[in-house]
Amino acid sequence: MKGLWFTELQTPELAISLRARRVLHHQRTPYQELAVLETEALGKMLTLDGVIQTTVGDEFVYHEMITLVPLNTHPNPERVLIIGGGDGGSARECVRHPRTREVTMVEIDGAVVEAAKEFLPEIGSGFDCPKLNLIIGDGIKYVQEKRDYYDVVVVDAPDPVGPAVGLFTREFYAQVHAALREDGIMVAQTESPFFNKDLVLKAYQDMQSLFPIARVYLATIPTYPGGLWTFTLGSKRYDPVAVQPETIPPLETKYYSPQMHQAAFVLPPFVNKLLGKA
Numbered sequence: 151m152k153g154l155w156f157t158e159l160q161t162p163e164l165a166i167s168l169r170a171r172r173v174l175h176h177q178r179t180p181y182q183e184l185a186v187l188e189t190e191a192l193g194k195m196l197t198l199d200g201v202i203q204t205t206v207g208d209e210f211v212y213h214e215m216i217t218l219v220p221l222n223t224h225p226n227p228e229r230v231l232i233i234g235g236g237d238g239g240s241a242r243e244c245v246r247h248p249r250t251r252e253v254t255m256v257e258i259d260g261a262v263v264e265a266a267k268e269f270l271p272e273i274g275s276g277f278d279c280p281k282l283n284l285i286i287g288d289g290i291k292y293v294q295e296k297r298d299y300y301d302v303v304v305v306d307a308p309d310p311v312g313p314a315v316g317l318f319t320r321e322f323y324a325q326v327h328a329a330l331r332e333d334g335i336m337v338a339q340t341e342s343p344f345f346n347k348d349l350v351l352k353a354y355q356d357m358q359s360l361f362p363i364a365r366v367y368l369a370t371i372p373t374y375p376g377g378l379w380t381f382t383l384g385s386k387r388y389d390p391v392a393v394q395p396e397t398i399p400p401l402e403t404k405y406y407s408p409q410m411h412q413a414a415f416v417l418p419p420f421v422n423k424l425l426g427k428a
């Protein structure tokens with residue numbers, strides 16, 4: 151096959167390849183190897199340590215689903231915290247939501263934010279919004295200092311390697327629980343139900359042990375391993391499945407809708423089995 155090909159080994163036995171027109175940016179940051187490539191199939195793409203984080207062609211699925219599900223489950227999501235999310239896609243969704251007032255994003259690697267601003271303005275379009283408070287620092291340390299403050303916390307983490315390992319632990323979820331108000335909600339991206347079964351189950355069980363309501367939901371994301379992706383939500387009061395469609399504020403979207411909100415919580419039998427449900 152002719153051309154420049156980018157290949158990610160998604161597992162030791164499975165790879166995804168995209169043909170690239172060119173490499174727009176490449177650097178080693180203090181935390182990771184960052185690259186922005188222009189692909190033929192999905193437009194510009196951000197990778198960290200050779201792992202696809204997002205592409206302009208499919209980012210809307212992930213960013214709408216990780217943010218709008220919790221934001222539309224909470225009746226008044228004024229204060230939002232995003233941990234990670236350096237590309238800015240989650241911040242963009244949170245700042246454009248009509249019910250948010252204050253969105254804080256804590257990203258450990260300032261170079262990811264700078265690269266998104268320069269090369270991925272479609273995704274990072276929320277960075278200049280006055281609602282956004284951007285902090286370059288460790289999200290794990292940040293939540294330890296916040297108590298009873300946020301309505302919604304979005305954990306937009308990469309795979310659990312390096313500084314992100316701690317974002318997948320029960321201890322971290324407990325700190326997020328404490329940083330939430332008495333009716334707060336958290337959501338985390340929790341990887342593939344095909345290739346990360348142990349992680350999916352553990353995240354669900356950890357959230358179940360901390361929150362009265364814990365739910366897993368799904369979205370289809372072409373560039374993530376297996377295409378089918380899980381998010382795990384912990385809620386102190388509001389059940390995302392009980393949301394009435396007429397309470398959802400109108401917002402132009404490409405994947406999320408009131409119907410998709412409901413549908414995302416319908417799990418195939420193999421995922422229910424993985425979660426220990428009948």
Ligand code: SAM
Binds near residue numbers: 236287290306309317
């Ligand atoms: N959507 C993506 C995915 O699932 O592959 C995640 C995107 S976003 C680029 C993830 C960000 O989390 C990265 O920019 C990384 O630098 C950041 N990150 C990793 N560990 C962190 C930590 N402890 N605190 C804050 N940000 C962290």
